[in-house]
Amino acid sequence: MAPPGVAHDLLLRRCLTLSTSFDGVDGQDEAGILRRAMAQVSAVGTGRAEAGYLRLDEGLVRCPDDGPRATEALDAQVRELAGRDGPVRFPRRAWGWAFGLRERGGPDEPDGLHGALVVSYRDRPGEDERLLLSLLVRQTAAALSAAAAHRRADAAHRRERVQAQELRRARDEREAIRRRLDSSLTDLCQLREVHDALARSAAHGDGEDGIVRTLYRITGLAAAAEDRFGNLRAWAGPGRPDPYPKPDPAHREELLREAIRRPRPVRMRDRLVAVADPRGEVLGALCLVDPDGRADERAVRALDHAATSLGLELAHLRELAEVELRLRRELVDDLLSGTDDAGAYARAEAVGHDLHGPHHVIVVRWTDRPADDVFLKAVSRAATGLGLRILPALRSDTAVLVAQGAPGERSLHPALSRELGTDSGAIGVGARCATPHEVPRSYQEALRALEVRRGSHSANGMTLYDDLGLYRILRTGNDHCEVERFVREWLGPLLDYDALHHTDLVETLSQYFDRGGNYSETAAALVIHRSTLRYRLQRIREIGGNDLADVDSRLNLQVATRIWKIMRSGPE
DSSP states (O other): OOOHHHHHHHHHHHHHHHHHTTTTOTTOOHHHHHHHHHHHGGGGSSOEEEEEEEEETTEEEEOTTSOTTOOHHHHHHHHHHTTOOEEOOOTTOSEEEEEEEEEOOOTTSOOEEEEEEEEEESSOOOHHHHHHHHHHHHHHHHHHHHHHHHHHHHHHHHHHHHHHHHHHHHHHHHHHHHHHHHHHHHHHHHHHHHHHHHHHHHHTTOHHHHHHHHHHHHHSSOEEEEETTSOEEEEESSOOOSSOOOOOHHHHHHHHHHHHHSSSOEEETTEEEEEEOGGGOOOEEEEEEOTTOOOOHHHHHHHHHHHHHHHHHHHHHHHHHHHHHHHHHHHHHHHHHOOOHHHHHHHHHHTTOOOOSOEEEEEEEETTSOSSHHHHHHHHHHHHHTTOEEEEEEETTEEEEEEESOOOTTTHHHHHHHHHTOOOEEEEEOOOBSSGGGHHHHHHHHHHHHHHHHHSSSOSEEEEGGGOGGGGGSOSSTHHHHHHHHHHHHHHHHHHHHHHHTOOHHHHHHHHHHTTTOHHHHHHHHTOOHHHHHHHHHHHHHHHOOOTTSHHHHHHHHHHHHHHHHHHHOOO
């Protein structure tokens, strides 16, 4: 045992060593401080550090690098002490103790717990060792307190930096918002100017012309309104092309698709183009002619706004046209079914048609075209192209026109064939009707003429009811079969002979009856000699077995040849 003086010096040196053991820990984290304290336990005596704990939000948590001696049983004992100093038990160790690492506050402050240090001794430690342990615990607690303060200061500093950054960002955002508000206010003023100008134009009923004139006045650039096919509808400003160029259809569609994909007007060569597409349907386009690239943002916004107005105008015009078309079709339906004259005149005047004067009903069917709105529009275009003023409608599989006047004998079918690209159709024209209540009769006559034409050998073409002749007194339906039987009864042998020998006996007989039995006129019409005509008539008597001098036979043969002629080539 060391003398008292020597033991005292040794204790002083150990205390000095402990007092300097935590020098240079500034900036070190709490786990590092705790590990250094645990390493100093063996320096103050014969004990050893069993575990170190740090206080986290959920309580005391053991440091992960404490080795195999720290167990869950030890954790339970430390948690039970709840940060107080107290004994802990270890197998084959005489003494174990958990020291709370506390920050000693002022008289009015509660102690602050930073963690715990658990040590053990094989034999119970003496007073000197316990004194040194107490000193180590205080120094560790002080170092943890300083580290926590430093961490709090760092966190506060970081919060201050974050707050300063957020403040700068808020100032920047406020300035950006102010600039955007100023820009939006300018834009709104400009749009208000455009809107007021367009509203004044709409109030005056200027329509498309007013829109393009307003756009030209605002931008100083020539403006053009076009339909979806590129045809000019309105122009304002200098330099109007004459004639206006017609774009290639494929190129036009590509241009419109490109313009639709863009949210703003797009530049197409020397023009800025905006699409008028209310409800997503392209009705036209509005253009600024700008070969020098002078259009600024104000002009672009004015064009965009004016295109919206143009779309609404075109949609309104279309709706009016659709309403007028519906009224026209309803009027035609009532005329065909029968209506009073006074009401019909008034309704026709409302849709811009004069029902006074002679009219004819025209019915049209085409073999390879369905009777839909597209077909009806084609029929209407062909008829109006011939100068006819019409009221169009659809009935079942037929296009029906109530026409002022009548088409020429051969004119409407060729015109419609050119419009549709095929001549595979038939047209029937009813007789003249002087008043609206006669329209149903003309309609039935037109259907009869159409039926006769379609049932003839020349099914494509136009037939006028006035030209039907004998067919006007025959009923429709299955009478065609009866008519054909009648023709076969009187002309069958002649028809068979002509087919077998490639002769024209039936044609000769038809021409003979058409010329009233005059030999000279018949021979001239057939371009044959009179003697040849006499020979043919004799053969007709022999083959057919009919006496041309007999009144009844002559009548039946003449009727049969007239029907044969209609069946072969259609009514003349």
